[in-house]
Amino acid sequence: MIANGSTTVAAHIEQSVGERIISGALQPGAPLRQDHVAREFNSSHVPVREAFRRLEAHHLVVAEPRRGVRVAPLDTKSVKEIAEMRAALEVVALRNSAPKLTSAHLARIELALIEGDNAQTIEEFEKANRAFHQALVAPCGMPRLLANLDGLQLANSRLVFAMARSAGWRPRSNQDHRLIVQALRTRNVDQACNLLARHIQTIERLALPA
Template structure:
């Protein structure tokens, strides 16, 4: 298989395994075997190894000496680390993105907010939630930072699904999102960043007692 084919296959494998991890179909510490996955996806080991690297960059798997690649843990330390990293980095991105927001970008943020409010399933909500947070920072002009945030957001989605399984989930609006958008429309960047940091850290307070 050529290099482009390996990359495409690796992305497909990473996406499929990532969805299983986020949904909880693959639980924390579950082993991931290269040979099993290569057979499942009818590929060589090369794209499987690349998929593992992609998933590790998204904080969804870990490589453990003498134990191989496993689904990343969801213990209190992991939850806290994800929340604190995401809060710090997303605030940096928002502070750089906010002065560049255009009417079109505000419309994208508003649409994602409405879709999250109108979600009838957890999957719909989390898709809209990721879209909202992505739209907030998309114009920051910092591609490396955005790539890191993409991985942290997926790890955050996993926390949301885990909490929903243990506590139940019901459709509801997110007032924090509305407050963040209002602050941005008023060009009150400091307030928007403060609200965003508090909003992200809420998941740590909710998840750690159950982790």
């Protein structure tokens, strides 16, 4: 078990390196050397290895025999895998979350929707988008599932930034999110789940080359 101090350092390294990967500052395939990262953060190799393990669990890096740790690819296969996993797991989470949604939960979901609509930068939009999807499933009461979804959502955030870099981004209303909220307010769980799955699959289609 890693000592508390090392765990704190590992979390700091994970957050810092993860943000660079998500924003695109670290490109797909870029190598991540333990010694270089340890030197940058003035740490031993133990928290660096832990940070790499966490980043791998979030689908942001891959560890390959004889090649070490690299930034995870954003190729067609990876994009499809992320989208299919999210569509399956997030729908399961929503089915378990929807019956437990209170007026307070719905207010948080709608706040994230409004913040996404009002976003003026891709960074503001991505933060609101992540908050919306997390709020949808938060009451499901399935911590292992939620942990997996957090990692997949971070991987999805990479797609959002990558699409913004390649195709540009402009402020706009997210009609998919609005329709999901409407279905939840009328307690139409099947419709909300179908809309959510379609929404996630739309992200996949937009991210993949024609």
